[in-house]
Structures are given as structure tokens and as C-alpha cells.
Amino acid sequence: MAVAIRTVGLRKVLRAQRGRRVAVDGLDMEVPAGGVHALLGAPGAGRSEVLRLLVGLSRPTAGTIELLGVPVPSRLPEVMPRVGAMVEEPVFTGSFSGRRNLLLLARAAGVGRDRVDAVIERLGLSEAARHHFAGYSVGERQRLALAAALLKDPELLLLDEPTADLDPAGAREVVTMLRERGDAGRTVLLTTDDPALVRQVCDSVHLVDEGRTVAAGSVTDVLGEVRMEMTAVPSELESLLGSRHEGTS
Amino acid sequence: MRRLVGVELARFRSSRVVLAVLVVAVVAAGLFAFRTAYDSRPFSRAEVATARAQASMAAEAKRGDVKECLADPATMLGPGATASDCRADLVPQTTDFLTRAPLRLRVVMQNNGLHLAVLVLVLLVVAGAAFAGSDWASRSLRNQLLAESRRTRVWLAKAAAVSLGSLVIAALALAVFWVPLRIIAAERGLSVTAGSLVVWHIVRTLVLAAVAPVGAYALAMLFRSTVGAVGLVFGVSLAAEVLLGPLPVRGTGWLTPSHNVFAWLLGSTHYFDASLRCGGPDCKIRVLDMWPAGAVLAVVTAVVMALSWADFRRRDVP
Numbered sequence: 001m002a003v004a005i006r007t008v009g010l011r012k013v014l015r016a017q018r019g020r021r022v023a024v025d026g027l028d029m030e031v032p033a034g035g036v037h038a039l040l041g042a043p044g045a046g047r048s049e050v051l052r053l054l055v056g057l058s059r060p061t062a063g064t065i066e067l068l069g070v071p072v073p074s075r076l077p078e079v080m081p082r083v084g085a086m087v088e089e090p091v092f093t094g095s096f097s098g099r100r101n102l103l104l105l106a107r108a109a110g111v112g113r114d115r116v117d118a119v120i121e122r123l124g125l126s127e128a129a130r131h132h133f134a135g136y137s138v139g140e141r142q143r144l145a146l147a148a149a150l151l152k153d154p155e156l157l158l159l160d161e162p163t164a165d166l167d168p169a170g171a172r173e174v175v176t177m178l179r180e181r182g183d184a185g186r187t188v189l190l191t192t193d194d195p196a197l198v199r200q201v202c203d204s205v206h207l208v209d210e211g212r213t214v215a216a217g218s219v220t221d222v223l224g225e226v227r228m229e230m231t232a233v234p235s236e237l238e239s240l241l242g243s244r245h246e247g248t249s
Numbered sequence: 250m251r252r253l254v255g256v257e258l259a260r261f262r263s264s265r266v267v268l269a270v271l272v273v274a275v276v277a278a279g280l281f282a283f284r285t286a287y288d289s290r291p292f293s294r295a296e297v298a299t300a301r302a303q304a305s306m307a308a309e310a311k312r313g314d315v316k317e318c319l320a321d322p323a324t325m326l327g328p329g330a331t332a333s334d335c336r337a338d339l340v341p342q343t344t345d346f347l348t349r350a351p352l353r354l355r356v357v358m359q360n361n362g363l364h365l366a367v368l369v370l371v372l373l374v375v376a377g378a379a380f381a382g383s384d385w386a387s388r389s390l391r392n393q394l395l396a397e398s399r400r401t402r403v404w405l406a407k408a409a410a411v412s413l414g415s416l417v418i419a420a421l422a423l424a425v426f427w428v429p430l431r432i433i434a435a436e437r438g439l440s441v442t443a444g445s446l447v448v449w450h451i452v453r454t455l456v457l458a459a460v461a462p463v464g465a466y467a468l469a470m471l472f473r474s475t476v477g478a479v480g481l482v483f484g485v486s487l488a489a490e491v492l493l494g495p496l497p498v499r500g501t502g503w504l505t506p507s508h509n510v511f512a513w514l515l516g517s518t519h520y521f522d523a524s525l526r527c528g529g530p531d532c533k534i535r536v537l538d539m540w541p542a543g544a545v546l547a548v549v550t551a552v553v554m555a556l557s558w559a560d561f562r563r564r565d566v567p
Contacts, residue, residue, distance in 0.1 A: 052565075055394075055395060055398070056394070056398055057391060057394060057395075057565065057566045058565040058566075059563070059565060076398045077398050077399045080395075080397075080398040084395075085395050087391060087395070088391070091387055091388040091389045091391060091392060092387075092389055092392060093260065093263075093387065093389055094387065095263065095264075095265060096263065100263075104256050104259060104260060105392060105393070105395075105396040106396075107252060107255065107256050108252070108253055108256045108393065108396040108397045109396040109397060110252065148392060148395075148396075149395075151396070
């Protein structure tokens with residue numbers, strides 16, 4: 001089985017206001033190539049920090065990372081043209097239009113204008129892309145960030161809470177798009193605290209807590225077959241984590 | 250790399266701070282040029298007539314003194330004085346009442362030309378720091394690094410954009426100031442022999458305008474803050490002598506940033522070095538030439554750039 005992402009003993013210690021905080025604590029993770037995969041955990045579990053480490057925004061304190069078979073961060077520039085990412089909240093230049101922001105990112109990445117127009121249309125931003133980013137709604141910001149992540153039409157797509165600020169219709173569109181990419185043989189790794197989203201779109205899941213893998217495997221193996229309602233999400237995640245901790249203690 | 254520089258130049262010229270700096274620099278240059286030309290305008294006939302009348306009245310008032318002097322020049326003006334000295338020294342001339350100096354490019358360079366150069370440099374330093382600071386404040390650098398992960402290239406492309414953009418702004422401002430003055434001087438039939446001196450002053454100003462904002466940009470990348478970088482640059486510039494004073498080394502005046510900037514812009518400068526221990530106040534006046542001054546500025550900028558680049562390569566990006 002080809003592996004898109006592999007981390008071994010990944011550790012990240014952050015400087016906090018009072019001393020240091022371990023954000024990622026010896027994370028071992030293998031994400032198979034192709035399909036949609038999730039990093040599921042409660043807020044503060046270290047999900048975003050893992051994505052930051054994968055794309056080189058943050059340097060690991062210890063451990064190794066491979067993206068598409070290439071070790072990072074030492075050879076990050078080799079692999080980044082094949083990787084798209086949306087990490088944490090969407091940030092762009094407020095005084096530029098959405099389209100201008102994307103055009104500049106595309107030019108920096110060596111991507112053509114036609115691709116910019118394609119992702120703008122794919123994310124339903126044709127009208128909004130003409131306006132300044134500063135005036136965007138939260139949902140539009142999220143869509144623009146997704147569009148930026150898709151600019152390179154990447155083999156590996158890393159998304160931090162891709163549906164977090166979208167309305168239900170927008171979230172459904174994104175879920176469909178991710179599933180299509182997964183089915184087309186591309187790899188998507190998303191982070192979320194929502195088990196329902198994982199059940200809806202993912203093939204496999206890593207359950208993380210306090211920067212460590214608590215469980216990993218197919219969605220059914222890790223989350224069980226019980227279909228939970230969206231409103232039950234926080235309590236489901238809590239009970240999942242609780243049962244896993246009990247199992248390991 | 251050229252592609253990245255193009256992207257950063259587009260971002261630089263679209264920045265509101267940069268736009269404001271461009272407008273202020275060009276408007277200030279225009280006002281400085283107008284003021285310089287106006288303050289050195291030729292005398293009108295009315296002004297000459299008034300001056301003649303004033304000279305005539307003053308001569309009338311001095312008639313007694315002149316008569317007394319002519320009778321005994323040596324007593325009034327000192328040994329060896331002659332009657333012609335009495336007329337030269339005591340008889341008021343029309344020119345004594347026409348005090349406005351004509352347009353001399355060399356003098357302009359040392360006054361309004363220098364003031365404009367310093368103003369433009371200050372504005373460009375703010376623009377350079379703000380360009381980097383806004384990336385950190387908005388956290389948009391994260392997206393930029395996702396598009397181009399080679400941090401050295403990103404750092405260099407931004408530095409190149411700051412340098413080129415600043416050079417263009419400075420060139421525009423200096424052109425708005427010097428071109429009309431050169432034309433006006435020629436039209437007034439005045440000597441423009443100081444031309445090469447002024448040209449070299451402009452060249453040195455442009456060199457500094459291309460380098461100093463990069464230093465400010467590098468500091469802002471290091472501190473990840475516009476305020477921190479601008480505060481440090483101007484704080485050190487203004488308080489350098491106070492900061493250098495307690496050092497146990499004498500003769501540290503040449504390290505003061507403002508002395509080096511003035512020496513570089515003017516070719517050389519005189520400065521008072523309070524840290525020297527010597528006889529009278531005259532011995533504390535030192536001359537600083539442009540090459541040592543340029544070397545100091547270059548070394549300081551290079552060190553800041555190296556620190557900034559090394560830091561940006563390694564540190565986590567929020």
C-alpha cells in the first residue's frame with residue numbers, strides 16, 4: 001500500500017506564556033495514498049499543529065515526516081508543488097479582491113490564470129471574487145482558502161476543518177468535492193472535531209488526543225457503526241476519547 | 250525568482266502605506282522645489298526701485314559718518330584705511346537691501362535638497378518595515394509559504410521588491426525636485442556648474458533609498474512587527490549619542506547613524522564628538538567622509554539582513 005503521509009515519533013514543543021507546551025507528542029501516523037482521511041480530535045488536541053508541521057510552517061522538535069515519499073522539512077520544496085493546504089483560519093490581503101489574492105498566490109506557485117478561474121468557479125466564488133477580501137463573510141473566507149488550497153490541483157490536499165464555517169449547503173458541496181477527489185485517486189487529509197463529518201466522507205481516521213494517536217484505522221473500526229446525529233457530536237467525541245483512554249490505561 | 254519578485258512588487262505597489270508614502274514624497278518634493286524656486290526668484294523692478302530708495306535714505310542718514318571718515322579714515326576704520334574704504338564700508342549700496350540669494354544648486358543641495366532626501370528616506374524606511382509588518386500582522390505569510398515554500402527565495406523576493414519599489418519612489422521624488430530647479434536655474438541664466446556635485450548627491454541618495462528600506466524590512470521580518478522595527482531604527486538614530494556615551498571607548502561619534510547618513514548624502518560632514526577628551530571644543534569637531542560613512546551603513550544593513558534571513562529560515566510561521 002502506497003503511503004501519502006508518514007510520521008514517526010513526531011513531537012512539537014511550543015513556547016507558551018508560562019514555560020513550554022507539548023502540542024504533538026510522539027505522533028506515529030500513516031495515511032494511505034488515495035481517498036479521504038481524517039485527523040479527528042477535540043480542539044487543542046494538536047490537529048492543526050500536525051498540519052503546520054507537515055507543510056513546513058512549523059519545525060518538528062523531534063521525529064520524522066514523509067510527504068509522498070519525500071522527507072520534510074529537509075526536502076520540502078521538492079514536494080510542495082504537489083501539495084495543497086489550508087491551515088487554520090483563512091488569511092489573505094484584505095485590500096485585494098479574492099481573485100487578486102488567488103492570482104498572486106498562483107503566480108508565486110507557478111500556476112496559470114485559467115486554473116484560478118477554474119477554482120473560483122468550482123467554489124462558487126465568481127461574484128465574491130471581485131470584491132475586497134476584507135468584506136468577505138466567514139463562509140466566503142473559508143471558500144477562498146479552499147480555492148487557494150486547490151490552485152495547484154494537488155495530489156495531496158491537507159485541510160484544517162474544511163467545513164467549519166460553511167452553511168449546510170456549502171458544507172455539502174465541499175464534502176462532495178472532497179469525496180470526488182478521493183475517488184479520483186487523490187489523497188485528502190482533513191482535520192475535524194466532528195465524527196459525523198468523518199463518517200460522511202472519510203475512508204480512514206486517526207483519533208488524536210493531547211498530540212498522540214489514540215486510535216487509527218477504518219472509520220467503522222475507530223468510530224463504530226452507530227450513526228450519530230450532528231447535535232450529539234461533542235458528547236460522542238468525548239465518549240470516544242474516554243473509552244479509548246480507559247482501554248489504554 | 251523573477252516571478253516571485255514580480256508578485257512581491259505587485260503586493261508592494263498595492264500597499265496603502267506605500268501609496269501614501271509615494272504621494273507624500275512627491276507632494277513634498279513639489280512643495281520643496283516651489284519654495285526653493287520662489288525664495289530665490291529674481292528681483293522685480295519694484296523691488297529694485299524700493300531697494301534703491303532705501304539705500305538712498307540710508308546714505309543720507311550716514312552722510313555725517315562718511316564725511317567724518319573721509320577726513321580721517323585711519324581714525325575711524327583703523328590704520329591703513331583710505332578714503333575709498335570709507336565709501337565701501339559706510340555708504341549703503343542698493344544690493345545691501347536686496348538680500349534674497351539667487352538659485353545656487355550646490356547651496357540647495359546642502360539645504361532643501363538634503364532635507365528632502367532625509368524625508369524621503371524616513372518615509373521609505375517606514376514603507377519597508379510596514380510591507381513586512383503587514384504580512385505578519387495579517388498572518389498572510391502563511392499562505393505565501395504554502396504557495397512557495399523556499400523561504401530564502403521568499404525573503405529575497407520581498408527584499409528585492411522593497412529595494413526596487415523604494416528606488417522608483419525616491420527617483421520620482423528627486424526628479425520632481427531637481428528637474429524643475431535645474432531648468433529654472435538655466436532659464437535664469439545662473440551657473441549650473443555644481444551639476445555634477447548634485448548628480449552624485451542624487452546617485453548616493455538613490456543608493457541609500459534602495460538599501461535603507463531593505464534594512465527596515467529585514468528588521469520587521471526579524472521582530473515580526475512594523476512598530477518594533479520603525480521604533481528601533483528611529484530610536485537608535487535619535488538616541489545614538491546617548492547610547493554611545495557610556496561606552497568606555499572614546500571617539501565613537503562616527504558610529505552615530507545620522508552622521509553617517511549626512512556624510513553619505515553630502516559627500517562629507519562635520520560633527521561634534523562629545524565622547525572625545527581633548528583641549529577645547531574645536532578639537533571635538535571631526536570630519537566624516539562619505540566612504541567610511543557608506544561602509545558603516547553597509548555593514549550595519551548587511552548584519553541586520555543576515556540575522557533576519559537566518560531567523561526567517563528557521564523560525565515557525567504563525
